[in-house]
Structures are given as structure tokens and as C-alpha cells.
Amino acid sequence: MKIRVTMWNEYRHEKKEENVAAVYPEGIHGAIADYLAADSECEVRTATLDEPEHGLTDEILDNTDVLIWWGHIAHSEVRDEIVEKLHKRVLCGMGLLVLHSGHHSKIFKRLMGTTCNLKWREIGEKERLWVIEPNHPIAEGIEEYVELEHEEMYGERFDIPAPDALVFAGWFQGGEVFRSGCCFNRGYGKVFYFQPGHETYPTYHNQVILKIIKNAVRWAKPVKIVPILACSNPKSLEKLT
Numbered sequence: 001m002k003i004r005v006t007m008w009n010e011y012r013h014e015k016k017e018e019n020v021a022a023v024y025p026e027g028i029h030g031a032i033a034d035y036l037a038a039d040s041e042c043e044v045r046t047a048t049l050d051e052p053e054h055g056l057t058d059e060i061l062d063n064t065d066v067l068i069w070w071g072h073i074a075h076s077e078v079r080d081e082i083v084e085k086l087h088k089r090v091l092c093g094m095g096l097l098v099l100h101s102g103h104h105s106k107i108f109k110r111l112m113g114t115t116c117n118l119k120w121r122e123i124g125e126k127e128r129l130w131v132i133e134p135n136h137p138i139a140e141g142i143e144e145y146v147e148l149e150h151e152e153m154y155g156e157r158f159d160i161p162a163p164d165a166l167v168f169a170g171w172f173q174g175g176e177v178f179r180s181g182c183c184f185n186r187g188y189g190k191v192f193y194f195q196p197g198h199e200t201y202p203t204y205h206n207q208v209i210l211k212i213i214k215n216a217v218r219w220a221k222p223v224k225i226v227p228i229l230a231c232s233n234p235k236s237l238e239k240l241t
């Protein structure tokens with residue numbers, strides 16, 4: 001069965017800023033969705049903030065195995081009831097990939113329970129992204145490191161709980177380091193945070209970055225989705241005297 005992916009983007013920078021539209025004429029969501037759609041294993045749709053229900057209706061979420069999230073300037077416009085719904089979906093098994101500035105999205109902060117604050121600097125310095133766990137499925141086929149000529153610096157401390165697995169660490173030319181690829185288990189769901197992807201740079205045209213995202217989609221695919229999470233009060237399996 002194919003992995004049903006929904007690529008969500010707030011899709012504001014691309015509409016407002018010519019320099020971003022020049023890098024992503026089809027939107028950030030379009031660039032990532034096009035790459036994933038070329039894989040016969042994936043069935044991809046896109047959703048954006050300004051669609052009704054932010055494009056995340058129950059019907060769409062019922063048909064989503066993995067949700068990818070890119071947001072930045074409009075986190076506060078994401079409606080709380082939709083965030084509530086996504087949170088429940090993740091706990092019930094839906095996979096979630098949170099990209100770059102999505103570290104401050106409501107859904108990511110809710111899942112982490114911390115501020116998710118970090119250091120940042122936007123001067124287009126070089127990033128060297130190191131593979132920390134070469135044997136992890138998300139690092140499959142990736143060399144020892146990837147160099148991105150220009151990225152926004154994200155630096156420690158990143159206020160997140162200790163990840164269940166740290167797959168990538170970023171080093172920036174200015175000297176900072178960052179936990180750039182973090183895996184978390186939340187309920188039945190798997191969550192991956194991935195740092196590269198500032199909107200003014202062609203990061204999501206980089207084939208290695210795209211491959212990492214595809215690997216992460218495969219990793220986050222649910223093994224089992226449960227309809228609800230509830231306590232139960234079962235009778236004993238053995239006869240108790």
C-alpha cells in the first residue's frame with residue numbers, strides 16, 4: 001500500500017515576497033510534493049493555511065499517513081481546534097515531519113511541551129549537516145555530511161525534550177551547532193524535526209535534503225493507527241481467587 005502524504009505549507013512568503021517566489025514558484029509545498037510524488041511508494045497531496053480548515057479536513061486526515069509541516073510567519077493563524085485534531089491524530093499513529101521554522105508551530109510545541117526556542121541568525125552562512133546515526137533509516141544512503149552553501153543559522157540551545165534519536169547535527173560557519181534531525185515517539189505516532197529549509201534558499205531543491213525527507217516519510221509511516229486513545233478496565237485473563 002502507498003504511503004499517503006499530506007504536504008502542508010502556510011504558503012505566505014511565496015505569495016508576498018518575489019525573492020521567495022523565484023526560488024519556489026510552486027511554493028515550498030509544491031517543491032517537496034513534486035519530489036515525493038515521483039516515488040511510486042508515495043501518494044501525495046498538498047494543503048495550505050488559507051484553504052477551508054487549512055486544507056486539513058477530517059476526510060483528508062483520514063487519508064493521511066504522514067503529514068509534513070512548513071510554517072513561519074502565520075503560526076498564530078492556525079486554528080486551535082485544528083491543532084487539537086492534529087495532536088490527537090499523532091497520538092493515534094499519524095506520522096509528522098516538522099520542517100525548519102515549524103519549530104515554533106503550535107502542533108510541534110504542543111507535542112514537545114517546551115518553548116522550542118533556539119538561537120537564529122539570517123546571514124546565509126554555510127551549514128555542514130553531519131550524520132550522527134548512519135544506521136538510522138532516515139540516514140539511509142546519505143554520506144557522512146551534507147554541505148549547504150547558504151542556510152539560516154539555528155543554534156543551541158534548542159529548547160526541546162531530549163530526542164528519542166538524534167540523526168543529524170548541524171554545524172554553522174559562524175560557530176554554532178544544532179540538533180538538526182530529531183526523532184520523537186509520541187503515543188503511537190512518530191515525529192521528526194528537520195532544521196534545513198529557510199524560504200529564501202533553494203534547500204528543498206537539494207537532492208540530498210529531499211532524500212532525507214523521503215527517508216523520514218518512510219520512517220514515520222504508521223505501523224498501526226488506532227481510532228481513539230482511551231483507558232480500559234478489562235476482566236482478568238486468568239481466574240483470580
Ligand code: ZN
Nearest residue numbers: 101152198199
Ligand atoms: Zn528561516
